Amino acid sequence: MTDILVAKIGGSTLGSRDTTLKDIVELQRRGVRPVVVHGGGALISDWLARHNVPTRFERGLRVTDGEALKVVVAVLAGLVNKELVASLGALGARAIGLSGADGSLLRASLLDPKLGFVGEISGVDGQMLMGLLDQGLVPVIAPIAMEWQGERPTGQLLNTNADSAAGAIARALGARWLVFLTDVPGVRSADGQALARLPAEEARRLMESSVIEGGMIPKVEACLKAAAAGSMSVVVDGRQEGALLSALEGAAGTVVG
């Protein structure tokens, strides 16, 4: 395994007074090579409302028409991405903000026409990211992908689920850790308690019985795939002090798979 960490920062924890960015810089100082993937759910909903663009979710995925896509790209690849880059910069890291369209980092195909411009990731240019990591940069990735049909990019941008993007990136890089920073203590089981460990079969059962639902589904699915490929996969409360450092030690959150 590599010394690469893929950390997905949930839109649900963005802006809360957490130590995640500080933890990322500290981990880099210790020799870990961090890659950040971010969401932006709440902020996107806020900006969509400001522009009177209605949206709804199906199975945890935002139905994205042409108007919604413009706001999603502007907020995710613009505002959220650059604020994260600037904040990491202020903490002493050299961060580089990218969308999945930049350098053809993320390829995707339409997931389901009913969802609009929502993509399912079909390819990740891991080598490009390795080049950035080799220069000591911290890639900060907005989950916007380019649509490809066969071997050709169509020029269409697609909104992709940030959790699935983080999972695909972790697998492409052979990351040692995949950590989801979110707004709950971990994955809850039927009794409402966050689990310290969630083995694969139990995870599948909890998804079938809808104990795991909505925004937790793509996280757990990404964790299961990454864990099967050898990554330590954790869902942790990003609002807690030192959450990321504790997650890598298995001392906080839910280790999945």
Ligand SMILES: Nc1ncnc2c1ncn2[C@@H]1O[C@H](COP(=O)(O)OP(=O)(O)OP(=O)(O)O)[C@@H](O)[C@H]1O
């Ligand atoms: N079994 C479960 N255990 C814990 N949380 C769950 C479970 N099932 C569903 N959830 C929901 O998943 C949510 C986290 O996913 P959500 O998509 O809302 O946040 P995020 O992915 O961190 O942010 P963003 O989507 O903006 O990037 C929790 O707030 C919780 O309501």
Ligand SMILES: [Mg+2]
């Ligand atoms: Mg989410």
